[in-house]
Amino acid sequence: MFLGVLFSGGKDSVFACRRAMETDSVVCLITVISENPDSYMFHTPNVRWAHLIAEAIGVPQLLWSTRGEEEAELSDLRDAVAAAKKSYGIEGVVTGAIESVYQAARVQRICRELDLWCYNPLWQIDQVEYLRLLVEEGFEVIVTGVFAYPLDESWVGAKIDDRLIRELESLQKRYGINPSGEGGELETFVLDGPILKKRIEILRASKTYENYRGRLTIEEARLVDK
Amino acid sequence: MILIVDLCHKAESLSKYEFVDPIASIVRRTGSEFKVRHFSELTAKEIERSDGIVLCGTPLKDDLRARRIELFIWIRDFDRPLLAICAGMQVVAAVFGGEIVPQPKIGLERIEILKETDLLGPPGEIEGYHLHNFGVTLPSGFDLVAGRAGQIEAFKHSGRPIYGIIFHPEVRNKWIVERFLDLG
Numbered sequence: 464m465f466l467g468v469l470f471s472g473g474k475d476s477v478f479a480c481r482r483a484m485e486t487d488s489v490v491c492l493i494t495v496i497s498e499n500p501d502s503y504m505f506h507t508p509n510v511r512w513a514h515l516i517a518e519a520i521g522v523p524q525l526l527w528s529t530r531g532e533e534e535a536e537l538s539d540l541r542d543a544v545a546a547a548k549k550s551y552g553i554e555g556v557v558t559g560a561i562e563s564v565y566q567a568a569r570v571q572r573i574c575r576e577l578d579l580w581c582y583n584p585l586w587q588i589d590q591v592e593y594l595r596l597l598v599e600e601g602f603e604v605i606v607t608g609v610f611a612y613p614l615d616e617s618w619v620g621a622k623i624d625d626r627l628i629r630e631l632e633s634l635q636k637r638y639g640i641n642p643s644g645e646g647g648e649l650e651t652f653v654l655d656g657p658i659l660k661k662r663i664e665i666l667r668a669s670k671t672y673e674n675y676r677g678r679l680t681i682e683e684a685r686l687v688d689k
Numbered sequence: 690m691i692l693i694v695d696l697c698h699k700a701e702s703l704s705k706y707e708f709v710d711p712i713a714s715i716v717r718r719t720g721s722e723f724k725v726r727h728f729s730e731l732t733a734k735e736i737e738r739s740d741g742i743v744l745c746g747t748p749l750k751d752d753l754r755a756r757r758i759e760l761f762i763w764i765r766d767f768d769r770p771l772l773a774i775c776a777g778m779q780v781v782a783a784v785f786g787g788e789i790v791p792q793p794k795i796g797l798e799r800i801e802i803l804k805e806t807d808l809l810g811p812p813g814e815i816e817g818y819h820l821h822n823f824g825v826t827l828p829s830g831f832d833l834v835a836g837r838a839g840q841i842e843a844f845k846h847s848g849r850p851i852y853g854i855i856f857h858p859e860v861r862n863k864w865i866v867e868r869f870l871d872l873g
Contacts, residue, residue: 466703486703555750557703564818564860568796571749571820575795580750582703587711587859 464580467491467544467553469570470524472513474597474604474623475559475585475643477653480520481600482584483557484658491551492517492524493543499531508607509652509681512663519659519686525550541573548577555580561588562645590643591635594628601657607679608650609672611640619670619677623651652681661686691716691723691870692731692739696776698751700727708746711859712774715866716743728760736763740873741770743866744777746857749795749822751776758783770850770872772808772865775821778844778853785828785846792824792840800842800856802835807872808852808865809834809843817842817856824855 468480470492483489494513517524527543529536547553556574560567560583567583574581585593597604604623613634621627631642640648655662667683693713697704709725716723726735728744736742764771764784773781779789797816805811825841827833834852836842843854850872858865 482706483703486701564797568818568820571795575749575793575822578750580748582707582748584703584706586707587714588706589714 464488464554465490465552466555466557466580466582467493467525467547467551468557469540469559470494470513470517471510471559472516472652473559474602474651474653475561477516477559477656477658478593478597478602479557479559479582479584480522481656481658483582487555489522489557490553491547492520492522493547493556494524494526495536495540495543496526496528497531497536498528499536508650508678512652512681512684515663515684515686516653516659519661519663521660523551537569537573540570541576544573544579545577548579553579555582557582557584559583559585561585561590561593561643562641590641590645591628591632593643594623594631595625598624598628601655602653603655603662604651604653605679606649607652607681609648609675609677610650611638611646611648612675613638614640614648614675614677616670616672616677618649619672620668620679655689660689662689663687690739691721692735692742693723693725694731694742694744694777695725695727696745696747696751696780697727698747700730704748704751708748712743712745712866715859715863716870719867719870721870728757731760733763736767739769741772741869742767743869744771744773744780746775746777746820749820752822764851767851768849770869771852772869773851773853774859775855775857778855779823779825781851781853782825782828782844785830787828787831788826789823790826791822793822794819794824797861798856800835801837802843804832804834804845806834806845806852807850808845808868810868815862817854817858817862818860819856821855825853
């Protein structure tokens with residue numbers, strides 16, 4: 464089946480893409496860029512660099528922009544998916560949704576309206592097991608945003624590895640943090656992985672942090688051979 | 690041994706992660722032994738040896754099960770616990786002479802439990818995640834457990850522990866699958 468993946472460059476969309484590539488043909492990566500930094504549906508930091516990951520995977524990217532207002536955002540997503548159906552002949556959409564009923568139900572409705580299959584291959588996955596799987600399978604993922612207590616400045620730009628996963632597991636028990644950031648606690652960006660033919664090198668980035676909210680914004684990056 | 694049956698249109702499809710693995714994960718956490726099988730590969734021996742069976746849901750566009758009810762005739766004689774989720778409930782309804790009717794619903798909605806059962810407990814209200822294009826009519830020999838005529842949320846065979854629920858317990862209602870495992 465020809466599939467389009469809703470693609471932000473964060474770990475969930477990249478891992479969902481990997482799973483889709485194992486069973487079906489991923490023919491495009493659909494990236495919606497929101498002008499609203501507090502977008503309801505779309506991962507915003509560094510999404511402008513998702514094109515590098517798409518190029519490294521070797522699948523065309525369909526870019527679509529939205530003003531990021533709650534309901535207009537949905538109709539923009541619908542238009543983006545409709546454009547992917549028309550341009551790439553997709554028969555289904557893949558998302559990286561894990562727990563968010565809000566996000567999953569809205570994408571399901573769009574797919575029903577457009578007569579497309581909808582796949583959520585990370586749906587209800589155990590979040591700690593999922594992070595371990597990411598690392599085991601060779602994904603290099605960094606934290607590009609933190610938005611919850613008690614995540615301090617050291618998390619911004621940190622690489623997801625075994626030590627970080629253990630720490631997230633402990634924060635889950637103590638503070639109810641979702642280890643994979645499903646509650647909006649964390650945002651991530653993928654630098655390398657088994658489906659990337661090249662890796663992403665960040666040449667310049669800036670960091671902001673205040674009151675348990677921080678961001679690493681990529682300012683210059685390139686693809687390098689592995 | 691609990692048999693978890695994948696009803697998706699083909700074995701090892703991308704949908705298995707979404708509709709089968711979350712059920713397997715709940716069963717695994719309870720320590721119960723289980724086996725996952727695609728419906729097209731089920732053998733009479735596996736059915737006979739199981740202590741209970743879960744029929745999982747499928748994606749909205751997946752309607753293969755509606756065309757292949759003949760593969761599920763064994764349910765008529767099954768006398769151990771059976772939990773049929775969404776598409777699984779549609780299969781059970783069809784096997785026992787009920788109808789599969791258009792009734793699209795997506796998202797979280799309140800569910801009224803009308804009748805006390807070992808699976809859903811006493812009457813009351815819960816919130817459940819729905820993802821279906823079709824609902825069912827109540828087959829003869831079944832009791833309405835939750836919802837109402839024309840919008841059946843759950844039913845139970847009047848003489849055997851065969852349950853159908855149209856919503857997805859793997860989302861926010863994992864306790865239902867855990868209670869099912871205690872029925873045996």
